[in-house]
Amino acid sequence: MTQFDYDLFVIGGGSGGVRAARIAAGEHGAKVAMAEEFRMGGTCVIRGCVPKKLMVFAAGHGAALDEAALYGWQVEKGRFDWAAFRHRLDAELNRLESIYTRNAETAGVTIYHQRAEVSGAHSVRLADGREVTARHILIATGGTPFVPEPYRGLGAMTSNEIFLMDRLPGSMLVLGGGFIACEMAQVMQGLGVQVTQMYRGKQVLRGFDQDVQEHVAAALVQQGIHLEVNTDLTALERLRDGRFRASCTQGRVREFDAVLFATGRVPNVAGLGLEAAGVQLAENGAVKVDAYSQTNIPSIFAVGDVTDRIQLTPVAIREGHAFADTVFGGTPTAVDHADVPSAVFTRPEAGTVGMTEEEARARGPVEIYMASFRPMQTSFIGAETKALFKLVVCAVTRRVLGCHIVAPGAGELIQIAAVAIKMGATKEDFDRTIAVHPTMSEELVLLRKPVR
Structure with a gap:
């Protein structure tokens, strides 16, 4: 049997790659190494979800001060101190990066803090010139911003x-x-x-x-x-x-x-040596994979945004975990990419899961239940921004095919709605549920008549 330096070599220290490495090493006993050329944590932790959400919080406090004044509080609103915020943000990202690194190392993963490129079906070349071999290689390099x-x-x-x-x-x-x-x-x-x-x-x-x-x-x-x-x-x-x-x-x-x-963002594959290794790529550079994240080269796999399936951190994590269970755990696991919830952290937030109205209509007859209104908290102070609650329902099976919310906290609300939709809840299941009053989300169970 051919001897390899590692059972698994992961290129990319983001959410998907780290999860795959941790599960393969920590739960399935594989000898695992990982290379990350920038900072552990990848896009989500270092330059995506986490710093973005903290900036959303910071921006929201300004609007909250304005609302507080209208509610009767005596507020003196000053200038936002970017330098102070940036200092705290940097410290938080450093903390999270160290946690990602520590968790991987605790699971037994060897980390190379440098760039790595595929040099063959079972080999990887590091930036310092070393070449290591692995029974399996996982590409988890994510995406990168596109500039014309x-x-x-x-x-x-x-x-x-x-x-x-x-x-x-x-x-x-x-x-x-x-x-x-x-x-x-x-x-x-x-x-x-x-x-x-x-x-x-x-x-x-x-x-x-x-x-x-x-x-x-x-x-x-x-x-x-x-x-x-x-x-x-x-x-x-x-x-x-x-x-x-x-x-x-x-x-x-x-x-x-x-x-x-x-x-937009594009798969981060430039200079990785994938084409030279024979790995098939899509027109946009995405790594082509099957349901088990395997490429056309049996020893090479890919998860996360680099595959351009669904560009969301929880999806990459689920794919990384499924890969480790499939290859090292003896449990073939394909990720279900249907009904994946997502949120847009605007003000107010937008949350969505399942089909849009347009997608559902293309498949058959539907009923649309929807309410648009000014929430109590902001209508009291004369704000014009409205909330939206919308259900897309199959007219034949009565299953709720999609839920779409635009409202404060929609990212939190859509997670709960996603459970019901994933379970196959019908419109009548929603109707049987008693409302929580007074809340915005009670509209989800009070939508009695279709608007179209």
């Missing part, structure tokens, strides 16, 4: 750099209409930055339910963001003073202190 070719090298930010700003800009152009663009536009606006968001599509949050798209877009505008859809960048110039001059398809030419490209 004409605008690279100008010093504009992506979601990787926005957490590293030395100071807040006075004005910012956010390019894109996905969840990262919408979240960051509202965060920056909430911290006192004048924000223009430009998106070439007809509405933000492409792929989400249309009613969700419209509600989030309305909230962006109501909160002071200059939202420009059906508009694309035609030229971007870095000025001598460090600011940017941007031209668009509407003929406008404007200057901004900072520019953020949130124009």
Whole structure:
């Protein structure tokens, strides 16, 4: 039998890779090594979910102060101290990185803090020139922000750099209409930055339910963001003073202190040696895998965003765990990618699980139950932003096929709704459930008549 240095070598120290390594080593007794060229924790911990959510919290406190004053509190609102926040943020990310590292090492994983590339079906070359062998190789390098070719090298930010700003800009152009663009536009606006968001599509949050798209877009505008859809960048110039001059398809030419490209993410496969090793890639660079995360090369697997299945951290973690159980635990496990809940941390948040109305209608007759209203907490002080609760129901089986919420705390609410939908709950199951009053979420069990 061929002797290898390791049973498993993982390239990428993010959520999916770390979970796979920990389970393979800690629970199944495999000899495991991992390489991470940047910081342990990957996109989610270091430059994604965690710092993003902390910035969402920070921005939300400004709005909360405004609301408190309207509720009768005597509030003196000052300027947001980015330097103080950045100091605490850096400390928190350092803490989390050390936890990721410690947990992997405790499970018995050897960590190489350097870049690694695939050099063969069973071999990996490290940045220091060493070559190690492994019975199995797992690619877990995640995704990377996409910046259109004409605008690279100008010093504009992506979601990787926005957490590293030395100071807040006075004005910012956010390019894109996905969840990262919408979240960051509202965060920056909430911290006192004048924000223009430009998106070439007809509405933000492409792929989400249309009613969700419209509600989030309305909230962006109501909160002071200059939202420009059906508009694309035609030229971007870095000025001598460090600011940017941007031209668009509407003929406008404007200057901004900072520019953020949130124009999508692509699989992080550049220079990994996958093609030379014979690994098949999709047109966008994603690693092609089967239901068990195996590539066309039997010894090489891939999980997480690098496969471009569903770009969510919990999905990558589930895939990494399933991989370890399949290959080292003797329990073939395929991840179920249906009815995966997700949230957009705008203000208010958007939560969604299951089919959109458009997807469900393409499969058969449906009934739509929906309520849009001003929540008690904000209507009391005259705020115009509305909440949305929507159920997409199969007219034949009565199963709830999708749930879509735009409301404060929607990310928390959708997790509970996802359990019911995953279990196959019907509209009548929702109807039989007694409401919790007075809450926003009681609308989910009080939607009696379909709106269409």
